[in-house]
Amino acid sequence: MAGESVIVSIKEALEVTTKALKAVGWGENEASVQAEIMVYAETCGNNQGLVKLLNPSLMAPAPGSGTPIIERESATSAQINGMQAPGMLALKTAVDLAVEKSKGGVASIGVYNTSTSSGQLAYYGARAAKNGRIVIITANSPEFVAAKAGAKATFGTNPMCFACPLEGRAPFVLDLSTAAIALFGVLTCKAKNLPLPENSAYDAQGNYTTKVSDIPVGGGTGAIAGWGGHKGLGLALMIELLCAALSGGAVLGQVDSKKNAKNWGHHVICIDPEAHVDGFAARAASIINTVATSHPDGVRLPGDSSNAIAAKNEANDTLPVPKKVWDVLLETSAKI
Numbered sequence: 001m002a003g004e005s006v007i008v009s010i011k012e013a014l015e016v017t018t019k020a021l022k023a024v025g026w027g028e029n030e031a032s033v034q035a036e037i038m039v040y041a042e043t044c045g046n047n048q049g050l051v052k053l054l055n056p057s058l059m060a061p062a063p064g065s066g067t068p069i070i071e072r073e074s075a076t077s078a079q080i081n082g083m084q085a086p087g088m089l090a091l092k093t094a095v096d097l098a099v100e101k102s103k104g105g106v107a108s109i110g111v112y113n114t115s116t117s118s119g120q121l122a123y124y125g126a127r128a129a130k131n132g133r134i135v136i137i138t139a140n141s142p143e144f145v146a147a148k149a150g151a152k153a154t155f156g157t158n159p160m161c162f163a164c165p166l167e168g169r170a171p172f173v174l175d176l177s178t179a180a181i182a183l184f185g186v187l188t189c190k191a192k193n194l195p196l197p198e199n200s201a202y203d204a205q206g207n208y209t210t211k212v213s214d215i216p217v218g219g220g221t222g223a224i225a226g227w228g229g230h231k232g233l234g235l236a237l238m239i240e241l242l243c244a245a246l247s248g249g250a251v252l253g254q255v256d257s258k259k260n261a262k263n264w265g266h267h268v269i270c271i272d273p274e275a276h277v278d279g280f281a282a283r284a285a286s287i288i289n290t291v292a293t294s295h296p297d298g299v300r301l302p303g304d305s306s307n308a309i310a311a312k313n314e315a316n317d318t319l320p321v322p323k324k325v326w327d328v329l330l331e332t333s334a335k336i
Contacts, residue, residue, distance in 0.1 A: 150206025
């Protein structure tokens with residue numbers, strides 16, 4: 001049945017996901033970190049969650065993978081070689097390092113040579129903001145997105161996240177993909193046997209399609225569509241430049257395929273607001289609150305929906321998971 005889900009507790013989701021990740025080859029620490037990030041996304045209703053394990057082999061350690069290491073470093077910057085570790089492990093390392101290095105100023109951290117997606121960037125953004133930092137996080141990935149209808153796929157879904165602390169409320173977190181639909185949104189549609197949203201993908205002829213089977217995730221040769229016209233294209237390019245040209249990820253035109261290169265890039269800019277102005281969190285909260293109350297019915301801000309979903313799930317200790325995904329998780333975790 002399309003959209004069929006099962007309800008589990010958050011604790012059970014964490015335990016089963018950790019076991020499933022251990023079953024595909026990860027150690028206890030690596031498995032628990034990735035499980036935490038994936039369940040966090042699922043709790044928020046984000047499509048970067050447990051669907052990642054729909055095909056467990058894709059989450060297994062890459063051949064020869066290791067622990068991320070710092071290759072270049074200054075007082076305010078670093079370049080991290082992900083050593084083919086998952087993006088989630090490498091980016092968590094990068095964000096924590098950026099928080100540390102930005103004390104009293106600004107830090108720039110690049111990450112390259114990771115083997116998989118880093119998942120929901122909001123997780124890392126909130127993590128930095130809760131430590132009093134402003135952060136901008138970007139990530140690129142293999143060729144899934146076409147720059148225009150009929151064009152060859154060149155971009156990943158190229159997400160970005162901006163987050164900052166606010167006085168008296170949860171951090172402001174803007175997390176968006178520069179594609180019409182995130183890759184794991186496509187995988188969620190596939191898992192639930194749902195059509196793609198209108199105008200979110202192209203078939204092989206460059207026509208809009210709602211069929212997952214028309215794009216590579218479903219075995220086709222089309223592409224995910226971009227978002228926001230030329231402005232969205234500009235953001236996607238900015239992210240590609242930061243994550244590939246600057247951070248060391250696979251560079252378009254210098255590799256036959258980013259997918260075959262297996263070198264995903266990330267970039268983190270972290271700012272200590274107290275190095276610039278006193279009372280930033282209160283000033284930022286004033287702006288957010290003024291915008292949020294600028295209409296009699298209120299204004300929905302980025303993060304409001306996911307925060308509400310997370311609050312409800314946490315209060316009830318329940319988590320709806322696509323049945324197809326949960327069945328795979330149970331089957332995989334039982335192999336440990």
